[in-house]
Amino acid sequence: MFDDFFIDKRAVLGYNSTYExxxxxxxxxxxxxxxxxxxxxxxxxxxxxxxxxxxxxxxIGANDLRVYYKPVQAHLNGKSIYPGLYFxxxxxxxxFTPIASGSMYVTAGIWYVLNVxxxxxxxxxxxxxxxxxxxxxxxxxIVPILYSLGFSVGSLMMGQINILILLLxxxxxxxxRMKKEVLAGVFxxxxxxxxxxxxxxxxxxxxxxKFRILKGVFISxxxxxxxxxxxxxxxxxxxxxxxxxxxxxxxxNVTGKDFAEGNFHRYGNQSLEAMLIRFFTD
Numbered sequence: 278m279f280d281d282f283f284i285d286k287r288a289v290l291g292y293n294s295t296y297e298x299x300x301x302x303x304x305x306x307x308x309x310x311x312x313x314x315x316x317x318x319x320x321x322x323x324x325x326x327x328x329x330x331x332x333x334x335x336x337i338g339a340n341d342l343r344v345y346y347k348p349v350q351a352h353l354n355g356k357s358i359y360p361g362l363y364f365x366x367x368x369x370x371x372x373f374t375p376i377a378s379g380s381m382y383v384t385a386g387i388w389y390v391l392n393v394x395x396x397x398x399x400x401x402x403x404x405x406x407x408x409x410x411x412x413x414x415x416x417x418x419i420v421p422i423l424y425s426l427g428f429s430v431g432s433l434m435m436g437q438i439n440i441l442i443l444l445l446x447x448x449x450x451x452x453x454r455m456k457k458e459v460l461a462g463v464f465x466x467x468x469x470x471x472x473x474x475x476x477x478x479x480x481x482x483x484x485x486x487k488f489r490i491l492k493g494v495f496i497s498x499x500x501x502x503x504x505x506x507x508x509x510x511x512x513x514x515x516x517x518x519x520x521x522x523x524x525x526x527x528x529x530n531v532t533g534k535d536f537a538e539g540n541f542h543r544y545g546n547q548s549l550e551a552m553l554i555r556f557f558t559d
Contacts, residue, residue, distance in 0.1 A: 316419055327433060328389050335385025335436050342385055342436030345369060349377040352510075358518060364526040366470055367518035368501045369438075371509040388436060395440045396422075396429050402447040406454065442468050446475050453487060462493020469494065470501040473526075 335342040348358035348370045358370050376387045400421045408417065422429070432439045445468035452461035465482075468475040482490045506515040 331389050331434050332386045336382035340436040345373045346377045349374050359521040366522050367506045392440050395444045399444045399447050402451050442472050458489035459493040462490035463497050466494035466497025
């Protein structure tokens with residue numbers, strides 16, 4: 278009888294202990310979930326407020342969006358796209374025309390939303406690259422956003438193309454992992470044509486003997502330098518614009534001509550030539 282009593286008591290105590298452990302685990306899980314939701318709400322509010330501010334800045338021409346907007350307006354008015362601050366390839370004007378045909382405020386709002394989408398896609402790719410096939414935790418999606426907040430907020434505020442370039446480069450790395458090297462080269466080629474800096478990534482892939490990427494880069498170069506601009510501007514105008522781009526941007530980047538001009542020593546200038554100057558000059 279006494280033995281049965283002690284056995285039952287131990288059973289009850291064991292049950293209570295298990296119940297308490299479950300309650301503690303549930304409480305801990307609830308706290309983690311609340312913390313994640315809190316961080317997500319703060320991030321959403323941050324990006325909403327940043328969107329309002331950035332749209333206003335872009336609308337009054339106070340960020341780099343004007344560099345892409347003004348050539349589009351020049352083209353729509355039958356003028357040359359290259360006088361002024363525009364140093365990018367002609368294809369960017371063709372790509373920006375659908376969103377930059379209206380007012381600068383509308384263009385700034387659309388471009389901000391697109392950049393946020395580019396950022397989220399970049400984070401998703403980075404998580405896939407780092408998770409190595411394992412199911413990623415929800416926190417793993419938040420960490421890259423917090424870690425890159427300085428870069429992403431700066432690029433969003435300035436209305437720059439850098440987040441799109443980052444997405445294209447991350448796509449190239451992901452496709453290489455998926456054994457789709459030619460398609461990876463296509464994405465990397467788009468990034469290189471839009472902005473010369475990712476050329477350094479191509480050097481890395483060649484060093485790793487991923488030579489099939491070169492085929493994809495060549496395909497992108499032909500489409501974005503020859504085919505698409507010719508269809509958009511016409512043969513004569515495209516030849517004229519490609520020559521202007523070579524003289525104003527591509528050749529100075531490659532040869533180092535006119536490196537002493539401009540604000541290249543300022544950290545905010547993230548161009549390839551600015552980086553080289555900061556690394557190798559006093």
